[in-house]
Amino acid sequence: MAKRVVPETARRRRRPTKQGQVLTHQLIVETALRMLREHGAAGLTARRLGLALGADASTVYRYFRGMDDLVLAIADELFGHAVEGWSPSGDWRADLRELGLRIHNAYLTHPQAAVLTASRVTGLPQEVATDEIILGILRGAGFPDADAVRIYHAFIDQSLAFSILDAATLALPPAAREADEEVWRDTYARLPATTHPHIAATAPLLVARMNDSAYPTALDMLLASASAQLRG
Amino acid sequence: MAKRVVPETARRRRRPTKQGQVLTHQLIVETALRMLREHGAAGLTARRLGLALGADASTVYRYFRGMDDLVLAIADELFGHAVEGWSPSGDWRADLRELGLRIHNAYLTHPQAAVLTASRVTGLPQEVATDEIILGILRGAGFPDADAVRIYHAFIDQSLAFSILDAATLALPPAAREADEEVWRDTYARLPATTHPHIAATAPLLVARMNDSAYPTALDMLLASASAQLRG
DNA sequence: TCCTTATGCCAACGCCATTGACGTTGATGA
DNA sequence: TCATCAACGTCAATGGCGTTGGCATAAGGA
Structure with a gap:
């Protein structure tokens, strides 16, 4: 396959999903955080995340190597939330x-x-x-x-x-x-x-x-x- | 279905598995503990536990309501191990x-x-x-x-x-x-x-x-x- | 002897993460 | 202008998971 590599440079070319949503790392992380907040840890799955984004589950893998990578991004974000305004x-x-x-x-x-x-x-x-x-x-x-x-x-x-x-x-x-x-x-x-x-x-x-x-x-x-x- | 209830009284009637093993709560917990020790937390699954017991995965459900029940039994056992000999x-x-x-x-x-x-x-x-x-x-x-x-x-x-x-x-x-x-x-x-x-x-x-x-x-x-x- | 019940097996369900193949798009540069 | 190419979307499939319905069988108790 075409090696599902996640490029490090900012993306410039975008194509909307079937639902018209334009995806970014940021949007995916934010959506995932919202899902975690609303449905708990067990509520975050690739499929449901895809659904919430109006995209196919596999699309997530264009942005993150796997669920662990996504959760790691979330984890770092949380440190930011923790000290925000402090x-x-x-x-x-x-x-x-x-x-x-x-x-x-x-x-x-x-x-x-x-x-x-x-x-x-x-x-x-x-x-x-x-x-x-x-x-x-x-x-x-x-x-x-x-x-x-x-x-x-x-x-x-x-x-x-x-x-x-x-x-x-x-x-x-x-x-x-x-x-x-x-x-x-x-x-x-x-x-x-x-x-x-x-x-x-x-x-x-x-x-x-x-x-x-x-x-x-x-x-x-x-x-x-x-x-x-x-x-x- | 015949309501997969786990009886509380000690079992008296036993039928061996295909491999000739006779199952008990105790044996299942011990086998599960061994699997955890040898293959880590992710290594314990109903299917593999069944395999290790020489039985079908679903047989485990005759003894425990679900995986959580089994892990709870394991958890209690561990407290015993922790203070053993102390x-x-x-x-x-x-x-x-x-x-x-x-x-x-x-x-x-x-x-x-x-x-x-x-x-x-x-x-x-x-x-x-x-x-x-x-x-x-x-x-x-x-x-x-x-x-x-x-x-x-x-x-x-x-x-x-x-x-x-x-x-x-x-x-x-x-x-x-x-x-x-x-x-x-x-x-x-x-x-x-x-x-x-x-x-x-x-x-x-x-x-x-x-x-x-x-x-x-x-x-x-x-x-x-x-x-x-x-x-x- | 027959009935009940415990307990085994098998096949199936719906979930999961992940991946390969393929199509489509936008940007780049000749 | 247009060919190329990487980015990135979809779809279908794979192999795993916990769990359950259905069915077969054996051990006691009556």
Whole structure:
């Protein structure tokens, strides 16, 4: 075949799809983002993307080598969304907290993008820009380079990792979530204090928190530890 | 159809597969675990599982409602593996560190199981047992119940979340990983200090750490913060 | 002995990502 | 002006996936 290569230069020749749509990388990424937002991670498929674009599924492959390439482009875009409109306050701890929550939130609807961002470090522009910001905050706060890099790594991976986890919960249909909650409540309430004293003692607390994301806690703990390191 | 219901009572009547194998829930889970260990998360499919069992893929559905049910069973099994042979040392911090690493490691080859464990809290036996152990360590260390529950939640989700992330890296074919590493090294080395001073200053450190999991760092920071809370 | 039920197999459904072949277009340069 | 060529659209097909309906068979229980 004619080697479905994706050219790097900007395209100048265009032909509309059957529905009259003119495609670009940008348009495809934006459409994909909208689909993810509206239908969740499982809702983005080549076929449906093609449909949403008014084009054949295979047309997507003229622009991206495969779905992974597309998701990678989406992933980079999300870093841009995460820091959009943000500016440093001067308080490193508050700044990192804000950025952590923003990144976590941006990837919440796009867990597949989080997986790729973390596993396939490809140096895409928005990702690099975000890295620079985070490292800048840490070094500006006075962390020695080795510590700054270590904390940066833990910080960014933790935000992405929790996004994936929390996204899975979010993606469940409400009915399934309620059913699970019921089972859980039952199971934990039924455990006798003789065999499971600690669960029995804390069951109400456990149940009350079971639907919350643990990310804010984990983030705060990471920042508290970093702060202690800085002072110590 | 005859409603493919999975009976809850132990089965007594058995008919071997064409290959003479006699199936049980246990055998299916064990075979699936082996496939995950040997071929990674993407290597476990209903068809291949059937093949490995010497049975038709559809036979699996006589034992599990669907793939999710099977993976849930696997997930619970993994908690058992994680704490197998472990006993508390009396040092709560060292104990939690050990358990965190064990859980992270157990789910490393089974990220799909980690996703389900965290998103569909179903109160399966091994999971409950592990929860009891962790809560016991925290309450034994002197944490008030509210803190113990909060830390427990962050701790367990952190280990699962990082498993998913690290598993994605692990699953990449070595060639792809090396190619990515190359790109990364290039990108970061090429950034001028004028536009990206912080990356430029720490590039060697960044590159040196890029393939390591950030989990141990994040875990230690979480424990350090917990310890400070306890003392404070 | 007969009936029920558990459990096996097979074939099929509708989904998925991806690709090869082919047609059409617009820009380029002789 | 016009031939060439790359870009990029469609279509049809491939091989995989989870899942299910239909049917055959064997093990107990009556």
